[in-house]
Amino acid sequence: MKTITKSIITGGILALSLGFAAHAGEDATLTVNGEITLPVRAAAPAGSPLPELFSGWVFRSTETQAMQMDDFDNPGMIFVDQAWEAWSTPEGSAGKSCADCHGEPESFAGLRATMPKWNDEAGKLYTLEDYINESRVKHMGAEPWKWSGGQMTGMTALISLQSRGDVVNVKTDGPVADMYEKGKEIYYTRVGQLDMACSNCHEDNYGVMIRADHLSQGQINGFPAYRLKNAKLNSVHGRFKGCMKNIRATPFKEGSDEFRALELYVASRGNGLVIEGPSVRN
Amino acid sequence: MKPYKLALIPTALLAMTSFAFAADVGPSDVVFADGAVAASLTGVAGDAANGRKVFASRKLGNCLACHVNSDMPEQSFHGEVGPALDGAASRWEEAQLRGILVNSKNTFDGTIMPSFYRTENGVRPLKKFTGKSILTAQQVEDVLAYLTTLKE
Numbered sequence: 001m002k003t004i005t006k007s008i009i010t011g012g013i014l015a016l017s018l019g020f021a022a023h024a025g026e027d028a029t030l031t032v033n034g035e036i037t038l039p040v041r042a043a044a045p046a047g048s049p050l051p052e053l054f055s056g057w058v059f060r061s062t063e064t065q066a067m068q069m070d071d072f073d074n075p076g077m078i079f080v081d082q083a084w085e086a087w088s089t090p091e092g093s094a095g096k097s098c099a100d101c102h103g104e105p106e107s108f109a110g111l112r113a114t115m116p117k118w119n120d121e122a123g124k125l126y127t128l129e130d131y132i133n134e135s136r137v138k139h140m141g142a143e144p145w146k147w148s149g150g151q152m153t154g155m156t157a158l159i160s161l162q163s164r165g166d167v168v169n170v171k172t173d174g175p176v177a178d179m180y181e182k183g184k185e186i187y188y189t190r191v192g193q194l195d196m197a198c199s200n201c202h203e204d205n206y207g208v209m210i211r212a213d214h215l216s217q218g219q220i221n222g223f224p225a226y227r228l229k230n231a232k233l234n235s236v237h238g239r240f241k242g243c244m245k246n247i248r249a250t251p252f253k254e255g256s257d258e259f260r261a262l263e264l265y266v267a268s269r270g271n272g273l274v275i276e277g278p279s280v281r282n
Numbered sequence: 283m284k285p286y287k288l289a290l291i292p293t294a295l296l297a298m299t300s301f302a303f304a305a306d307v308g309p310s311d312v313v314f315a316d317g318a319v320a321a322s323l324t325g326v327a328g329d330a331a332n333g334r335k336v337f338a339s340r341k342l343g344n345c346l347a348c349h350v351n352s353d354m355p356e357q358s359f360h361g362e363v364g365p366a367l368d369g370a371a372s373r374w375e376e377a378q379l380r381g382i383l384v385n386s387k388n389t390f391d392g393t394i395m396p397s398f399y400r401t402e403n404g405v406r407p408l409k410k411f412t413g414k415s416i417l418t419a420q421q422v423e424d425v426l427a428y429l430t431t432l433k434e
């Protein structure tokens with residue numbers, strides 16, 4: 001059996017270099033608007049099971065890659081524009097807008113690169129969506145947004161954009177250590193009728209074609225991601241849900257503790273990559 | 283004569299279907315020897331033409347998700363997660379191939395390849411797939427009949 005596994009691994013590496021040749025080339029950099037250079041590979045953080053980190057952008061087709069290289073061609077930017085409008089629109093019983101309390105979106109520079117993080121006051125691990133909805137409910141007296149609805153993904157895109165190029169640096173110790181362990185366990189648990197764990201595809205087989213799809217490391221530094229498949233911005237939890245359904249597993253709920261824990265673990269596997277959101281994917 | 287004949291036909295059909303199912307080996311009753319399964323799961327010879335369809339179908343075998351198969355140039359995308367299946371029947375005995383299909387994990391420890399005739403798979407299966415194998419016993423026999431045509 002050993003030899004077979006070995007030959008698969010070599011096959012994987014071969015496919016990886018082939019994949020790069022067919023797509024961006026191993027040293028490809030993602031340059032946006034001809035001026036912002038975003039490194040798409042990084043040294044793996046200490047303790048990582050991966051030899052090196054790659055952004056999901058590396059594994060996409062040349063055409064899909066190109067869409068992310070110009071903000072005018074990136075369809076995700078339409079939703080960022082809509083979020084700009086929402087930013088300064090008063091809502092809720094307090095009659096306030098985000099701008100009234102937070103000024104410009106730039107005030108959130110760097111925030112996305114640390115998400116999800118521990119919220120001391122709430123005594124809980126918070127994602128960007130949690131913070132936004134808390135502001136809406138607690139500070140604005142407005143209805144919370146749907147986790148993966150267009151208003152929420154637009155706003156997370158606008159906020160992520162303020163961290164574009166910032167190195168992902170998610171904390172995994174201290175009060176979030178338990179959630180990190182929980183997320184890790186979920187990542188390696190085989191689920192569904194097809195009986196696969198996240199790791200089977202995104203750790204053992206990245207760089208390899210799975211039917212028509214080029215497998216990436218399943219990183220989330222590019223989220224929210226505009227997908228050509230559904231022509232909208234997709235949340236991190238929405239993507240997790242889709243992968244679980246594909247392996248015929250009952251997904252956890254968006255915003256559940258399980259997906260929060262998984263988001264923390266997956267985000268930390270990308271510590272060292274840079275924030276790209278909103279990215280473009282197929 | 284007429285009513286008598288009519289009455290006979292449904293009984294015969296009924297007998298045939300129940301016979302086919304009674305002969306199926308249930309997913310938990312399959313007997314393995316070193317990863318291989320010698321006995322047919324159904325006692326009915328596999329249909330290679332149907333097996334070829336099951337192999338390519340994204341809803342059924344979806345074997346092309348992970349395997350290149352030169353015998354299917356009409357299918358545009360062949361995955362590379364597993365080895366190419368060209369000549370698979372020259373590398374493996376029929377009983378070994380049946381074993382790989384029924385429960386790949388018995389041959390390849392910890393493999394990503396799904397077990398196609400097993401009901402205890404990953405946790406949290408979607409409701410409509412709970413307690414169900416990916417393929418039926420006859421579909422496994424059909425895919426097997428197709429695989430045995432893949433000789434070097």
